[in-house]
Amino acid sequence: MLFLGIMMPFVNLSAQRNAYRNQLEKAEKAVLDSGCYIGGEQVRLLEQELASYCGAAHAVTCGSGTQAIEIALTVLGLEPGDQVIVPDFTFIAPAECVVKLGGVPQFADIDGKTLQVDPESVERLVGPKTKGIIAVNLFGQCAPYEKLREIAHKHGLWILEDSAQAFGATFTAKTATAAVYKMRRACTFGDISITSFYPTKPLGCYGDGGAIFTANPEYADKARLLANHGSKERYRHIEIGTNGRLDAIQAAVLRVKLQHLDQELEQRRQNAKVYDQFFAGLSGFTPQGIAAGNTSTYAQYTVMVEDRDKFIAKLDALGIPYCIHYPLPLHRQPCFEAGGIADCPVTEKVCGQVISLPFCAFTDTAAVVEKLSKEF
Numbered sequence: 436m437l438f439l440g441i442m443m444p445f446v447n448l449s450a451q452r453n454a455y456r457n458q459l460e461k462a463e464k465a466v467l468d469s470g471c472y473i474g475g476e477q478v479r480l481l482e483q484e485l486a487s488y489c490g491a492a493h494a495v496t497c498g499s500g501t502q503a504i505e506i507a508l509t510v511l512g513l514e515p516g517d518q519v520i521v522p523d524f525t526f527i528a529p530a531e532c533v534v535k536l537g538g539v540p541q542f543a544d545i546d547g548k549t550l551q552v553d554p555e556s557v558e559r560l561v562g563p564k565t566k567g568i569i570a571v572n573l574f575g576q577c578a579p580y581e582k583l584r585e586i587a588h589k590h591g592l593w594i595l596e597d598s599a600q601a602f603g604a605t606f607t608a609k610t611a612t613a614a615v616y617k618m619r620r621a622c623t624f625g626d627i628s629i630t631s632f633y634p635t636k637p638l639g640c641y642g643d644g645g646a647i648f649t650a651n652p653e654y655a656d657k658a659r660l661l662a663n664h665g666s667k668e669r670y671r672h673i674e675i676g677t678n679g680r681l682d683a684i685q686a687a688v689l690r691v692k693l694q695h696l697d698q699e700l701e702q703r704r705q706n707a708k709v710y711d712q713f714f715a716g717l718s719g720f721t722p723q724g725i726a727a728g729n730t731s732t733y734a735q736y737t738v739m740v741e742d743r744d745k746f747i748a749k750l751d752a753l754g755i756p757y758c759i760h761y762p763l764p765l766h767r768q769p770c771f772e773a774g775g776i777a778d779c780p781v782t783e784k785v786c787g788q789v790i791s792l793p794f795c796a797f798t799d800t801a802a803v804v805e806k807l808s809k810e811f
């Protein structure tokens with residue numbers, strides 16, 4: 436059956452803009468009228484606010500999440516031939532950046548319930564050339580850092596936390612210094628951590644943007660240097676860097692949206708519950724599990740479906756948009772295939788089952804469920 440109505444958006448960015456329109460327009464106009472479009476006060480204040488929100492000592496903004504990973508890997512000293520463990524089930528950026536810098540990604544499998552990287556698979560991959568682990572906070576919840584940290588410590592590896600999808604997520608971890616469980620926010624679990632401000636991310640701007648976080652002042656200085664053409668002093672370049680700047684207008688937009696983030700995250704969790712309740716009553720559907728101790732930003736609401744093709748036919752007929760995150764294990768991507776050998780049976784299976792439904796703080800998930808209920 437062909438759907439002839441108006442399709443709802445997969446992420447409703449217009450509704451979000453309408454909700455904060457006055458604040459956003461005022462902030463955008465102030466930047467446009469200021470004559471300062473790159474760096475400056477808005478970027479400086481945003482960096483302070485991001486660091487204070489997530490509890491990181493330092494935040495350095497840059498041009499995108501991908502650029503943040505590339506800068507972070509350079510700060511960590513990645514050299515050609517170094518091996519880095521990355522999850523096989525994620526967006527391409529972490530593995531892509533490793534290869535771009537001459538490194539070799541080693542693809543680790545995931546846990547079939549939470550879809551986060553599986554620490555046992557990670558440990559099996561550690562070898563003499565392994566330098567670090569890129570842990571991805573997939574779909575909005577933190578990766579299993581307690582176990583990953585043990586592995587990193589045992590083998591002398593660094594951890595790069597890719598929190599592109601999870602700025603604002605929390606993980607209640609058992610701290611090393613006290614036998615208490617202490618809540619920490621994403622972007623504080625890596626030796627260096629990154630996020631993305633791509634427009635559809637839980638904290639998104641109106642173009643590309645990203646940030647790097649760390650507790651290490653030397654890493655922060657180096658990241659700032661690399662993001663500014665290797666320069667601290669005008670026209671004196673002490674490193675090969677890049678143009679890694681965040682525009683002032685994006686910073687101003689992010690500063691407005693950051694004020695609403697906690698409320699949006701709470702709404703996202705409520706919206707996710709509506710889907711959870713619906714799928715709990717159906718067989719053949721398993722939503723991504725949220726591991727104990729985590730809260731998710733639900734960058735995606737993703738469900739594993741036994742007969743995905745049949746479900747897609749129904750979504751098409753009902754006019755419900757969807758995305759497949761991700762259809763291929765990374766090691767099977769054509770760009771990696773030559774060197775992409777991996778033993779990742781869970782990833783292989785999950786790639787054939789996952790589907791993400793329309794989702795954000797402004798998505799009426801009850802209306803989606805009402806539509807779905809006609810078919811199930």
Ligand SMILES: Cc1ncc(COP(=O)(O)O)c(C=O)c1O
Pocket residue numbers: 499500501502525526528529571597599600631632633643644645
């Ligand atoms: C896990 C992950 N890492 C990195 C990135 C790259 O971020 P950006 O699109 O800002 O370059 C993304 C973007 O979707 C992502 O999902």
